[in-house]
Amino acid sequence: MLPSGDRFREIVFETDWVAPEETSAQFVDFSSGGSAAAPSPVDGGSTGGFLPEYRSPEPDVPVPSQTALASLIWNTAADSDLSRTVGAPTNRVGTGMGRGQGQGIGNGKGNGREGGNGKSFFGLASEGKSFVFVLDCSLSMNHPHDSDAKTRFRKMKMELTNSLAHLRPDQEFFIVFFNHEAIPMPAERMVSAAPENKQYFLDWVEQVPAQGDTDPTAALLMALRMRPDVIYFLTDGCFSGPANDIVKSIQQSRTSIHTFVFETMLTEKQQAGLELMRQKKASAAMTKLGEATYRRMREVLVAEQVMQGLSQNNGGKYHVIP
Numbered sequence: 001m002l003p004s005g006d007r008f009r010e011i012v013f014e015t016d017w018v019a020p021e022e023t024s025a026q027f028v029d030f031s032s033g034g035s036a037a038a039p040s041p042v043d044g045g046s047t048g049g050f051l052p053e054y055r056s057p058e059p060d061v062p063v064p065s066q067t068a069l070a071s072l073i074w075n076t077a078a079d080s081d082l083s084r085t086v087g088a089p090t091n092r093v094g095t096g097m098g099r100g101q102g103q104g105i106g107n108g109k110g111n112g113r114e115g116g117n118g119k120s121f122f123g124l125a126s127e128g129k130s131f132v133f134v135l136d137c138s139l140s141m142n143h144p145h146d147s148d149a150k151t152r153f154r155k156m157k158m159e160l161t162n163s164l165a166h167l168r169p170d171q172e173f174f175i176v177f178f179n180h181e182a183i184p185m186p187a188e189r190m191v192s193a194a195p196e197n198k199q200y201f202l203d204w205v206e207q208v209p210a211q212g213d214t215d216p217t218a219a220l221l222m223a224l225r226m227r228p229d230v231i232y233f234l235t236d237g238c239f240s241g242p243a244n245d246i247v248k249s250i251q252q253s254r255t256s257i258h259t260f261v262f263e264t265m266l267t268e269k270q271q272a273g274l275e276l277m278r279q280k281k282a283s284a285a286m287t288k289l290g291e292a293t294y295r296r297m298r299e300v301l302v303a304e305q306v307m308q309g310l311s312q313n314n315g316g317k318y319h320v321i322p
Contacts, residue, residue, distance in 0.1 A: 121163045121232040124258055124319050128229025130172040130190055133160060134219050136235040137177040141210040143236065145262070152236055152262050153210040155321075161202055163232075167193035174226060175201060178219035179212030190226055214239060217246045227254055233310070234260040234321075238303040247306050250314060257314035259307040262321045270297060277301050 120126070121133070141153040149155035160175070167173060172190040177183040185204055191197045214237030223231050239247065250257070266274065269288065274297045276285035286294045311318040 120166070121234075121258070122159050122260055122319060122321055124232075124260075124317055126230045126256055126258060126316075128256070129170070130226075130228040131163075131167070131230045131232065132174045132176065132190070132223040132226055132228045133163075134216065134223050134231055134233040135160070135175065135177050136179075136214060136216070136237060137183065137208055137210050137212075138179040138214040138235075138237050139211050140214070140237050143262075151210075156234060157205060160205065164193065164198045164202065167198070169194045172228075173201075174223070174228070175205065176219045176222055177208050178214075178216050179210075180215050182219040182222055183208065184219075184222060190228065213237075215243050217243050220247065220250065224250070224252070224255060229255065231255055231257045231316075232260065233257055235307070236262040238299045239306065244302065244306050247310055250310060252314060255314065256316045257310055258316040258319065259311040260319045260321055261304070261307055264300060269293075273297050274301060 135156060137153070141151070141156070143152050144150065145152045145155045147155055149158055164173060169192055171193045173193055174187065174190040175185045185201050187201070191201070214235060216233070216235060216239065220231075220233065223233075270293065273285045273289040273294065276282075276288065277297060278301065285297070289297060308318045310316075
């Protein structure tokens, strides 16, 4: 029982941080189960613009059914009578190694401003009573960030703390992290932004590490199922083809979805090639970049378009974080 009276379900963390008892409460399984990867150093990662490819022995991580996820999208888009109660997935912060190889994607012009406070995230304010934060905790979020935060992951957590601090007790929030699956905060539904609730769940946030791959589909659909006024969706990774298709297909009017990406460090040549691709001058870009770099810039462009499209199709804004 939370200090505010809300009920919650404890999540077992198989790490050195905490080990609360697991309850027998039953919830809807959005993620198809599986265990998450082991913690990686918070301040680790590459010092270059892109993280090198990271591979470890493949864990047994089930992939959610794309058909089932797509069905949930269209049910949500049709504004059907969905319950606000959400389920904690069967994944936990476990002891296996994940398949982390996420790449940075943000390199376009956003239409939000960093800084400020109020009901905002990275300075992008939005009116509403209920807010869900869908946040990337894949391995690539350990990438260094040129700020006091030192890493992208720490920068995101600092901004989340700032955002929650300015919510009023009559407002509600929920936090769901994602890597290759959804990792929701240990609560059955959105909770009031009472001071004790903020502190309780921010303590939980501090225990979540950055590890694993990048697939936001289960987390996004979980957020939409709660029917909040606003979703703040942040990632720094490129998604798989099926995940891209699902994210691009989300279009509804109930919830505003604001999207955030970290700016990618590109060389002058890469930046010039990417700009040619934005102008649909593929042949010129191929000549300038070469085949291998062109393919990589194509991934960056597709990811950029997916995030821009998601915000545009759902009443939100797209924001690039320096």
